[in-house]
Amino acid sequence: MSKFKAICLLMILTLLLSGCWSKRELNELAIVAALGIDKVDNEFEITVQVVDPGEISSKQPSSGRSPVITYHSTGATVFEAIRKMTTVTARKLYFSHLQIVVLGDELAKEGIHETLDLISRDHEFRNDFDVIVAHDATADEVLNVLTPIEKVPANKLLNSLKTSEKTWGTTESIKIDELINTINNKTTSVVISAIEIQGDKNAGMDQTNVKKSKSSVLLKYTGLAVFKKGKLVGLLTEDESRSLGFLRDKIDSTIEIIACPKGDTLATEITHSKTKIKGKFEHGAPKIEVLIDVNQNVGEVLCKIDLTKEKSIHFINKKTAELIKKRIEETIRSVQQNYRVDIFGFGEELHRTNPKEWKKIEKDWLTIFQELPVKVEVHVSTQGVGTMENSLVSKTKGE
Template identity: 45%
Template sequence: MKKCMLVLLILSPILMGCWDKRELNELGITLAIGIDKVEDEYQVTVQVVVPSEITMKTGTGRSPVTLFQENGKTVYEAFRKITKSSPRKIYPGHLRMLVLGEDLAEEGIAKSLDLLSRDRELRSDFFVAIAKDMTAEEVLNVSTPIESIPANKMFNTLQTSEASWAATNGIKLDELIASMTSSGREAVLTGILVTGDQEKGSSKQNVESITPSARIKYDELAVFKKDKLVGWLTEREGRGYNDIVNEVQSSVTTISCPEEGKATIEIIQMDSKMKGKINNGEPEVDVNIKVKGNVGEVECQINLNDQKTIVELEKITEKEMEEIINQAIETVQKQYKSDIFGFGEAIHRSNPKEWKKMKEQWNEKFPELTANVKVDVELVHTGTVGNSFLEKIEVK
């Protein structure tokens, strides 16, 4: 026992010491990274916090972030070359966003992700997005209102949007790599772009106006085959994709009323189950989705106190959602031929032996696969009032 205590006393200074300790004022806290391909080199742009501008006492009103950028034959080389211009070592331990340029995505993103996947300083809880019709540098070079640090704005917007709108999807690095390396599933990423005047977007004036000259927004889903971008899903098709893969937390969908006018259904709960099977030697998938919703808005004359009306609205909603989902499946099968839904994984789970036989030919099998989609909608609430007050106005 005494010998053990003696060993612990000798080792304690070593065990308690921080051999790789670095002071905070030696680090450039990086919250967003952009990677582009420029000719045959990688261009890395980092968005670094300016500490003096995020404190109330010492802030001067200048930008709370600054950009550093370098090119290199590899992503790692470009990162290290940033030390030529940055007074502090780039520290990505608090990274919120990784933005990949569209040109890079079309060429392939796997090589550019290798460093980030193995770097011990990086956590895996940051979002990855594709700069749509532009470079990652252009996205990172925009000042943002409300959230003064653009990286936080991008992270929070995507987090909020995926929780409230079915067309966006926040994908993190480990999820992206899992999809790219999976047998029977391909990857998707949400698109990010800058609207308005990009030149003015980088200036202080962009956050001093009620209406900013440029805004960062998310739009459409990028479809990948292996690690290459092959196309984009529209907002409607993106909703269908998220319905299938059970990534909808809450959303709204607009439907036509039984006679004329529109109504909006709020989706409050969704559960999507996918089951693969072999039918006459060919792969087939059943997608069964159960939805609970509320009547959120009514712009037509219907009697919400009549249960028959509720049932009719449920049937209309089911039909609308099935059309959206089937359109997404058709687009992906015919145009992109990339199994982003994980239909191959479903076949693998249900029929491992059959999957083993067909996985090498899955690129040919997937476009011809039959997907049976069934949506079951239950409307549980109609709001705090019964029929719309619009009816009373129109009969005056």
């Protein structure tokens, strides 16, 4: 009898199971690779970059069509604009494969808080996509540029962002969840990688831009955009962006160029960098100490210098340390005077060091930050000089 009851129960349960009721076939979806958000008057203008699977497939010959299609829509909110886009798209937009979100320049200046609410709240958006800002351009213009090598421009945007972050140090990859957390932090301000269009913006959407050996229009990352209370207030230069990378302990590798004792230059490759920031209070006054340890290799020698001598290596270490230290100090002063926001995380460090003293200055932190004393110390060690001891330049000059 018990077996009979169990069988009946299982049969009833199978009737209640819904199966794949929510399944969606691939040929019913429009896969969105990139999303652009602009502000036009009082409305949001949305641009989506949708992949054409037939044009990027390695198994099918190209028909000559563009590998991506961009759709546009406007609305009072981002949510409304996306829904209204269904009136022009042939398929339902699918955001689970979204790779990157581009925020337009004007939108960034007005404020990004409202914009980020939907894409951080909606369940169809995953939290593993990056966010960047268009510099002197709209997000629509950026997403309309066709790129060489990478058929899908969203892939180019993402790959360039990550590659330059690891090998040059002027960009930072920031995921949506990290961005939201930083925005909600009342102490540390947000920085987002900025991209610009080099060349004629209108020519970028033409197929000829990817059919020539030299593209007339390129997308280039141009430093880090600084935000204050969710609004864009300025753009760091490449040198300032690299300095910020050192201070935030995000430099994996980069290049430094120093002057040689007898003229000309020498380039080194930074192979490792470790930054320690220490906060302290002296008689209630906050101070910051920064210690950076750097390892490097000699990468290119365009001057006369004997790399077999210890004093030459000592000279290279000293000059590299001085260069990095000077650039970082200049960057700190520039941010303190021009932007007046803590993008370095100094306030967080002071809070961790002494919560009691921090509480006394927390309300006036941005004012105190502008005059905050910061001591920077850089130690450099040269690990290798390459496969040649000295430069070919010296030999060709007969020296």
